[in-house]
Amino acid sequence: MDLRIFTEPQQGATYDDLLAVAKATEDLGFDAFFRSDHYLTMGGDGLPGPTDAWTTLAGLARETSRIRLGTLVSSATFRHPGILAIQVAQVDQMSGGRVELGLGTGWFAQEHAAYGIPFPEKRFGILEEQLAVVTGLWGTPVGETFSHEGAHYTLTDSPALPKPVQQSPLDPSRAGVPVIVGGSGPRRTPALAARYAAEFNLAFPAFDEIADKLANVDRALTEAGRAPESLVRSAALVLCAGADEAQVARRAAAIGREVDELREHGVAGTVDEVVDRLAWLREQGLSRVYLQVLDVHDLDHLDLVAREVVPRLG
Template sequence: MIGAEQMPFSITLEPQEGETYQDVLAVARRVEALGFAGLYRSDHYAPVWGGEGLASTDAWATLAGLARDTERITIGTMVSPVTFRPAANLAKVIATVGQMAGAVDGRTRVHVGLGTGWLEAEHTMFGFPFDDLGARFRRLEEHLRVLRGLWDPGTPRFSFDGEFEQLKEAVFAAKPDPVPRVVLGGSGRRRSAGLAARYADEMNTPFPTPASFRALRAALDEACAAAGRDPIPLTVTAVCVIGADEAEFRRRAERLHVRIGDRPFDEWLEQRSDTWALGTPERVLEHLTGLIEAGAAGFSLQHLLPDDLDMLDLLAESVADRLEEIRPEATAPDRAV
C-alpha cells in the first residue's frame, strides 16, 4: 500500500468513452484501497477517441456520488471546461460536492481542475459556447475570479461585471470550508502559467517531456514572482500502461490500441514513448524520474483500461511505492499537492 507521506500520486479516468458510474466507482474503491492520493475524471459530454454513441456521464454528478461512496481520496476534475457551466453555478456545485465529501486532516477532498475547453464538436452538439481561443481564455479568467470571490469568507456579498459573467450582490452561503483546491490545467508558458500564478493553488500540465516540463516550471515560477506569490506546485498528467514484463505490457498496450489507436500499433506506440509512461515498471519509473528531476510535484496517471484493476495493483506496488526513494527536496511535503 502506498505510504500516506509519499508524493501525490493519483489516477485519472476518461469516462466519456463508455464507462458507467459503477465502472468509475470500482476504480475509485481500488484506488482508495491501494493508498493512491486521489481519483480525477475528465469532463466531457462526448467521446474523445471512441466512436459515436458511446455512453458518458456528467462529471460533477459522478463526483457527488464518489463523495459519499469513498472516504479518504481526493476527487476532482482534470479538467472542467469553463464553457460548460456558468461560474456561479459551478461554484455552488463544487461547494456542494465538497460538503458531501467532507475533509481529511483539515484538507479539502475536492479539487477542481479548470481549462478553456477544446473539443468543438461536443460544444456544437450540446449548445455550449465555443468562441475563439482568446475569448475562451478570458472566460477562464472570469470563472477563476468568480469562484475565488464567491468562496472568499471575507466577502459577504460579491459583485462582478465581466464580459461573460455578471453577478450583483451575490450572497454565497454556506462558504465552503475548507475551500476546494483550484487546479489550472494547461501547458502555455504565458497565458496558462499567468492565470495559474494569479488564481490557482496548482498547475497541471498534460503529456510533457522533461525538457518541456522544465521550461514550463521556469515560466510558472517567473509568473508567481510577478504575482507576488511563492511558487505553486506543477504536476503532470500522463497516460500510463504498465506490465510486469514486456509481454504483459504489450498485451495491455494492444488492448488500448484497439480502443483508441489511430495508426499501426508499433508506430502508434513509438509516437507516444516520450510523453506517456509506458512499459515495464523500470521503464515507467525512468520516465517519471525524469519529470521529478525536472521539478514535478505529483502525478495523475490516466488509466485508459478501467476494467483492468490488476494494472492498478502493479502500479502501486512497483512504481508508486518506489517514487519516494528518488524524490528530491524540491518536491518534498511542503510543496505537496
C-alpha cells in the same frame, strides 16, 4: 511523488465502472481519483454515453472516505460560474473537504455542437472571469454579499453560499478549494495560475518541453510576489505499465496505442522503466503525476503500480 489516477469516462464508462476505479484507487493507497469533464467521445462509439463530471464526483464523495476528488479539467464553457461554485462547494461538503477544481478554457468544439453548448472563439477571458467569480463567491465572508460586473458575467448581491468545507490554500482565512490551472502558453496561463491556483498542470507535455514550461511558471510566481513552494507542479501522462514486455504490449493494444509511442510520450514500459520515468519527472520539478488510465476495467494495472512502482519511489 504524489500519484493520482485520472480517467476519461467519455470514452465509455458507467458510474459503476468509475466507482470501481475510485474504490481501487482508495484501497491501493493512491492520492486521488480525477476524471475528465467531457460530453463526447474522441474515438469509438462512447457507449454507454457520457457521465456528468460533478454528478459523478458527488456520488463518489459519498462512497469513498480518503482520496481526493476532482476534474482535470472542467471547461469554463459548460457551466455558469455561479452554478459551478455551488456545485463544487456542495460536493466538497459531501466529501468532507476532499474536492479540487481543475478549470480550463475548453477546446473540443464538436462536443459543444453535439449538445448545444456555445463555444466562443475567444475563451481565455471567460476562464479568467470564472476563476475570479468562483473564488470570490467562496471567499466572501458569511453574512456578506458578493457582486461582480464583467465582460461575460454579472452577479449582484449574491449571498455567496454555500461554502466549501476547506479553506483556500492561498488565503486560509477564507473558504475555498484547491484550484488547478494548466496550459501550454508561455505567459497568460502561468500568470493566471500564479493568481488563482494551488497547482499548475501540464497536460501530456513533450518531455523536452517540461523544464521550459516550469520556468515560465517560476517567472510568473516571481512577478506576482508569490513563494515558489506555494504552487504544486504536476503533469498528466498516459499510463501503460507491465510486469514484462508481453504485458506492456497487451495493455497498449487494449487502448489502441503503440508501445514505442507510449514510451515516448507517457509513463510506460516495464516496472523499471516506469520507476525511472517517474524519478526523472521528479528531477524536472514535478511533485505530482496524474496517471491517465484509459482501460477502466483493468484494475490489475493499478494494483501493479501500487505494489511494484510506488514503494520504489521513496
